[in-house]
Amino acid sequence: MLEINDLCVEIHGKPVLKSINITIPDGETHILFGPNGSGKTSLLMTIMGYPQYMVTKGSIRYNSRELTLLPMDERSQAGIGMFFQRPPSIKGIKLSEMTELIRSKSGVNIDTPVAVKSLHLEDLMDRDINSGFSGGEIKRSELLQLFAQKPGFLMLDEPESGVDIENMKLIGGKIRTLLERDLEKSQRSKSALIITHTGYIMDYVDADAGYTLLDGMIKCRHDAGTLFEDIKKHGFRECGECKNTI
Amino acid sequence: MQKHNIKIDEVDEVKIKRSGIDLDEAGRIGSFVVSNNHVTHVSMRQEGVEMIPIQDALAKYPEYRDKLWTLVDKDKDEYTKDAYADTQSGYFIRIKAGVKAFMPFQACFFVKQDRFKQKVHNLIIMEDNSSLHIINGCAAASYLAEGSHIGVTEMFVGKNAHLMYTMIHDWAKNVEVRPRSAIRVDEGGTYISNYIALRDTKITQMYPSAELAGTGAVAKFNTLVLAPEGSVYDLGAKVMLNAEGTRAEVLNRSISDGGTVIARGKLEGNSPKIFAHLECDGLMLKDKGLISAIPELETRFSDVNMSHEAAIGKIDEEQILYLMSRGIPKADAVSAIVSGFMDVKIFGLPPALEEEIKKSLKSLESGGL
Numbered sequence: 001m002l003e004i005n006d007l008c009v010e011i012h013g014k015p016v017l018k019s020i021n022i023t024i025p026d027g028e029t030h031i032l033f034g035p036n037g038s039g040k041t042s043l044l045m046t047i048m049g050y051p052q053y054m055v056t057k058g059s060i061r062y063n064s065r066e067l068t069l070l071p072m073d074e075r076s077q078a079g080i081g082m083f084f085q086r087p088p089s090i091k092g093i094k095l096s097e098m099t100e101l102i103r104s105k106s107g108v109n110i111d112t113p114v115a116v117k118s119l120h121l122e123d124l125m126d127r128d129i130n131s132g133f134s135g136g137e138i139k140r141s142e143l144l145q146l147f148a149q150k151p152g153f154l155m156l157d158e159p160e161s162g163v164d165i166e167n168m169k170l171i172g173g174k175i176r177t178l179l180e181r182d183l184e185k186s187q188r189s190k191s192a193l194i195i196t197h198t199g200y201i202m203d204y205v206d207a208d209a210g211y212t213l214l215d216g217m218i219k220c221r222h223d224a225g226t227l228f229e230d231i232k233k234h235g236f237r238e239c240g241e242c243k244n245t246i
Numbered sequence: 247m248q249k250h251n252i253k254i255d256e257v258d259e260v261k262i263k264r265s266g267i268d269l270d271e272a273g274r275i276g277s278f279v280v281s282n283n284h285v286t287h288v289s290m291r292q293e294g295v296e297m298i299p300i301q302d303a304l305a306k307y308p309e310y311r312d313k314l315w316t317l318v319d320k321d322k323d324e325y326t327k328d329a330y331a332d333t334q335s336g337y338f339i340r341i342k343a344g345v346k347a348f349m350p351f352q353a354c355f356f357v358k359q360d361r362f363k364q365k366v367h368n369l370i371i372m373e374d375n376s377s378l379h380i381i382n383g384c385a386a387a388s389y390l391a392e393g394s395h396i397g398v399t400e401m402f403v404g405k406n407a408h409l410m411y412t413m414i415h416d417w418a419k420n421v422e423v424r425p426r427s428a429i430r431v432d433e434g435g436t437y438i439s440n441y442i443a444l445r446d447t448k449i450t451q452m453y454p455s456a457e458l459a460g461t462g463a464v465a466k467f468n469t470l471v472l473a474p475e476g477s478v479y480d481l482g483a484k485v486m487l488n489a490e491g492t493r494a495e496v497l498n499r500s501i502s503d504g505g506t507v508i509a510r511g512k513l514e515g516n517s518p519k520i521f522a523h524l525e526c527d528g529l530m531l532k533d534k535g536l537i538s539a540i541p542e543l544e545t546r547f548s549d550v551n552m553s554h555e556a557a558i559g560k561i562d563e564e565q566i567l568y569l570m571s572r573g574i575p576k577a578d579a580v581s582a583i584v585s586g587f588m589d590v591k592i593f594g595l596p597p598a599l600e601e602e603i604k605k606s607l608k609s610l611e612s613g614g615l
């Protein structure tokens with residue numbers, strides 16, 4: 001279970017997250033909505049442990065373990081994972097080497113050739129990671145790495161951005177597998193927090209709850225589908241006045 | 247102890263092996279070994295390739311005397327003058343027209359005696375349509391307090407001939423190294439230089455020049471250097487593109503681990519319809535040392551394609567964090583990024599040699615890089 005309590009975060013002295021409270025039980029997928037610049041990515045980066053995000057108050061606990069003082073690699077080893085929207089490219093590190101490096105640390109027993117084939121990554125394995133990859137290729141490469149890491153709690157930053165319809169079907173399906181959404185509710189152990197603007201990912205991953213983040217504050221917690229429909233109809237302004245504010 | 251084809255003192259084995267020399271000559275057509283000023287080993291198994299010490303060659307073929315000092319100016323600098331006045335050894339290699347060597351030839355220059363000044367002159371004649379890979383392993387004994395090496399090498403690459411010239415250096419803290427190489431490539435010929443140096447030197451300074459004399463001639467200079475603290479590597483290459491359809495590429499990968507690297511490159515487009523590209527990547531591992539990239543492009547023609555790219559700095563923090571987010575500890579992330587930066591695959595070396603270099607890089611990393 002991921003528990004965020006009264007979390008306040010600054011970047012270069014400027015507050016970006018204000019008293020965030022979120023609890024995501026194991027097996028649940030929650031969605032984070034919000035306009036650009038509201039702090040969605042900041043929240044994900046803070047949970048992951050990016051050093052420019054200064055936690056000034058509050059706590060982030062995963063399976064009862066306090067994360068706020070842990071370096072990123074230890075958070076990752078504790079089960080936190082991130083599906084990046086724009087990961088950096090690295091000259092000289094091939095996707096195959098990266099996958100092997102991750103696997104050697106996570107100890108996950110992944111059948112790499114099978115995973116590579118099912119993600120149509122055969123031609124990318126020998127290329128420098130993310131270097132010249134298309135939108136869809138970046139997502140599939142991220143998925144392969146995450147299958148080698150098998151995080152217990154996964155954060156996805158706009159998994160559908162830059163992806164065509166055909167790729168979306170594949171990527172959505174694989175995310176569904178990664179989050180164990182095909183299992184009975186009681187059998188699921190993986191949890192997730194997803195940022196989406198378009199909502200397409202919700203066609204593949206039925207979310208358990210949704211939030212809106214406005215100006216660094218959680219304004220609303222609701223059923224994800226209903227919330228998305230409301231946002232589509234009224235925009236985010238209404239969220240500020242919503243009675244369900246938590 | 248196992249007896250090797252090439253006899254050397256056991257204490258020197260590590261250094262010599264690290265410079266790419268195979269003591270059993272496995273995967274080599276032949277070897278030439280100089281220790282201080284003594285030629286200690288000469289062997290050649292490939293038909294159509296003649297390889298003998300330079301003095302013997304000049305006695306046997308007086309006509310080649312005229313070739314000497316035509317590409318390298320004997321008055322170039324004090325070091326070259328010194329090598330001209332007192333050439334101690336070196337090899338002459340001639341590969342006959344149409345002969346394609348099936349494996350590399352290796353030459354080892356070893357400085358063993360304290361304060362020794364090694365001066366060599368090599369002459370390489372590639373006749374038309376021939377093909378050869380030369381591996382030069384240059385090293386100094388680890389127990390050496392001081393020493394120097396000046397190596398003059400003149401290379402003639404004939405029409406449609408292909409010469410790959412790989413040089414691996416493993417000198418020592420107080421050794422000065424000044425190779426003086428020059429190359430002439432005729433029509434359709436290719437010259438590829440690979441230079442690798444990852445360890446101590448006092449100063450290694452070289453600036454080989456290649457003249458692309460015939461249509462379609464190609465020259466590539468690949469350099470991979472790591473400068474430990476106290477070392478100065480002043481490296482570069484000049485290519486004169488003197489004929490139409492010639493191509494030149496200079497690729498530099500420099501790492502400063504506290505030492506100095508000067509990466510020079512000059513491409514002269516002396517003819518229309520040429521292609522020339524220079525690339526320089528530098529990585530600073532600490533706030534100490536220096537990397538200086540000095541690319542130069544020059545032409546008087548409009549119909550040329552000449553470009554350069556240069557980027558120097560520390561490892562991109564975003565890359566480290568990306569790896570850490572996947573559970574890879576910081577130290578492992580840094581080492582993976584650095585070895586990726588030094589990927590020798592870009593050189594297209596024979597697999598066995600590539601393996602050796604990779605192993606060498608690994609041992610550097612485990613040494614706390």
